[in-house]
Structure formats: C-alpha cells, structure tokens
Amino acid sequence: MKVSVFRLFKDGHQYAKRWPRHAVVAAFRETRLVPLLRLMEKWVPAIAVVNAVLHWQFLHAYWQQGLVTSLVILSMPLQLMAWFGWRANQPLPIRLRSWYWELRDKLKQSRAVLERPSVGGPTYMDLASVLQKALAVLPPEQH
Structure with a gap:
C-alpha cells in the first residue's frame, strides 16, 4: 500500500x-x-x-x-x-486482532456506535479507536 x-x-x-x-x-x-x-x-x-x-x-x-x-x-x-x-x-498481529474483535463485540452488546474496520482487516488505528471507545463506555472489568 x-x-x-x-x-x-x-x-x-x-x-x-x-x-x-x-x-x-x-x-x-x-x-x-x-x-x-x-x-x-x-x-x-x-x-x-x-x-x-x-x-x-x-x-x-x-x-x-x-x-x-x-x-x-x-x-x-x-x-x-x-x-x-x-x-x-499496519495490520494487527493475530493476538491483538482477537482482542480487537473481542472488545468490538462487547461494545456492540452495549450498543455503542463503532466505525467500520479497515478494508484489509483491523489496523492499529482501528485498535486505537476501539480502545478509546471501550475505555469510555465499558466498565473496567470488561477491558
């Protein structure tokens, strides 16, 4: 790219x-x-x-x-x-990718509005967005 x-x-x-x-x-x-x-x-x-x-x-x-x-x-x-x-x-490594999808699923369950991940799979920018949203919305034990 x-x-x-x-x-x-x-x-x-x-x-x-x-x-x-x-x-x-x-x-x-x-x-x-x-x-x-x-x-x-x-x-x-x-x-x-x-x-x-x-x-x-x-x-x-x-x-x-x-x-x-x-x-x-x-x-x-x-x-x-x-x-x-x-x-x-940069695309996320496999370990971080699974954490990204896990946080994203928890945010969907809490009905948070999320951006779509990048076309080639989640990147570090996508992870930063999801982390920022998760830290603001989710309770601390679900991070």
Whole structure:
C-alpha cells in the first residue's frame, strides 16, 4: 500500500491524538512515545533556534554545522510523526486482532456506535479507536 507523505503525517497525528492514556495499554510503545511527541512539539523548535544562535554567536566559523544540526533537531518530531503514521496503517498481529474483535463485540452488546474496520482487516488505528471507545463506555472489568 502506497501512502503519500502528507497522508502519513496526517494519519500519524490522528493516531497520536486517538491513542488512549490508560494502564490497559501500558505495554505498547505508543504509550511512551505519544507524551514524548507532545514534549518534542513544544520544545524542539526552541532548542533548534538556541543551537543555531549559539553556533552563530560563539562559533562563527562553524555556523553551517550549527544550521545543519538545527535542521536535524527540527526533523525529530516529524520522524516520530511519520513513524506513527506508518504504525497506524499496519495490520494487527493475530493476538491483538482477537482482542480487537473481542472488545468490538462487547461494545456492540452495549450498543455503542463503532466505525467500520479497515478494508484489509483491523489496523492499529482501528485498535486505537476501539480502545478509546471501550475505555469510555465499558466498565473496567470488561477491558
């Protein structure tokens, strides 16, 4: 499946917003990386500017390296956002797929409105949607 770069970033942003903050999903990488992304979005531009200014001010002969370093620093949140976009479109492994269908069935029994899963089978984006809905609707013992 070929995805454009803009779609990759858009999916990554939606996936990071949709991923729940809960102990049920503590074992997933996303649980640690979403707060890191939020932190990077806030502080990385300032760090890159400070790096460029310091290179210009104190290491005038090396300002080109400072500029390149600042560009690399600025690309870090974009790299993480691209990873989230890639991860959002990956099909679920078999173990997670069974958990996805189990949660989906419990949500149907509680008459919750659900989105349809992706065409090729459930993806991590679908799992994030179902988890978000399950954590909001179902009682804790049914997660």
